[in-house]
Amino acid sequence: MNIKQAAEQSGVSARNIRYYEQAGLLTPARNPENEYRVYSQEDVRALKLIRMLRTLDMPVEEIGTVLNGTLPLTEAAERQRQRLEAEQQKLAAAAAFCTELAASDRTAAELDVDSCLERMASPAPAGGWFTGWVQDYRKMAAAEHKRQFTFTPDTAIATPQEFTAELLAWAAGCGEEIVITHEGMTPRFMLDGIEYRAVRYASHVRNIPILRVRCEVCDPSALAAEGDPKRLRVQRFLHYGLPVLVCLALAVVWVCTRNMPLWPDKAAMLLALGALGIGYGFRGWYLYYNDRDQ
Structure with a gap:
């Protein structure tokens, strides 16, 4: 198709199409007989994507890195x-x-x-200090949810081939596209342009075997949240530790209201409940954090 037809199908004016070609966002084929540009359906789709991203006011230079795969869309x-x-x-x-x-x-x-x-x-x-703190927390939480996640496989994963099959099945079920970069019992894969490492963990709950797969980004700096380092450390601690702290606070209230000697019975009870809460909190964070099961 010619530039007029491409403009009609994509909704991008012929003038803008020429500009995007000069900027390197589009490289249509040429008719060998007259050197006129020949646009394909892939070119039309690229123009529609450019139009969508420009509607979001994304810079042309950045759109080019998205189109050539240098920068993930996310x-x-x-x-x-x-x-x-x-x-x-x-x-x-x-x-x-x-x-x-x-x-x-x-x-x-x-x-x-x-x-x-x-x-x-x-x-x-x-918005003041509180609004900024909340915005930073949301960015940190989003980065942490991308940094690691878990899911339950359907098989026991006894071989590298089974591990690869489980990862591909999980991705298909979630509507994700992954590329296996290294097979094995600790395989690696690419998701949204970021490399992850997967590890298989087995545990038992009331003598029932539970199998989990934990996926974590290989290079944490790729998803590092921007902001004040001290504030990020506090927010990360609250993000992971708040459920445990709430359980410990409830345990303290429960123990302190019991009719028993302050020492050593209450102290021993608090230590036991504290160790139990921390242990289960760590287990939940390590094996069930950001659960991707469908």
């Missing part, structure tokens, strides 16, 4: 989300300043321009 979408959130905060601050100007009932001659420019150069953060 990572590009996360970067754009952060940019849009920053822009949203700027627009909210600008709208609030416009509201203040409209309500001040001052003329342009009466306005203290220097003061206004100083305020606009260093605006107060939107």
Whole structure:
């Protein structure tokens, strides 16, 4: 098809198609007889994808890295989300300043321009400390959920081939696409452009064998959350440790309300419940965190 037909099918103007070709986002074939561009259905689909991402205001350079596979779409979408959130905060601050100007009932001659420019150069953060803390926590939690996850296999996984089959079956059931990069009893695979390592764990609950597969990213820096390191450490501790802390607090309340000597009975009971809670908390985090079972 020619450029006019490609424009009609993709919804991208012929002028923009030429621009995307110059930017390296699209390389249509050429007719050997007259050197005219010949567009395929794959080119039309690429144009539709470009149109979608440009509607999200994603930079053209970044769209090019998505199209050539250098940058995973998920990572590009996360970067754009952060940019849009920053822009949203700027627009909210600008709208609030416009509201203040409209309500001040001052003329342009009466306005203290220097003061206004100083305020606009260093605006107060939107939402305050709590909003920023919550946003950072959400980013950290999203990164942790990508960093590791678990699922229950259907077979005992006695051979590397069975392990590969279980990983592929899990991916198909979740609608994910993975590529096995290394077979074995600790196989590796690529998911959304990130390499993971899978490990098989067996445990027993009331003499019933339970098999789990734990998948963890090979390079943690690939999913490192940005932010203040101290704040991230506190948030990570709360993310993983809050359920255990709540159980321990309930255990303390229960023990302290029992009619027994303070020492050594209550202390021994607290130590036992504390060790049990920490043990089960660790087991839950290691084998059941971010469960991907369908």
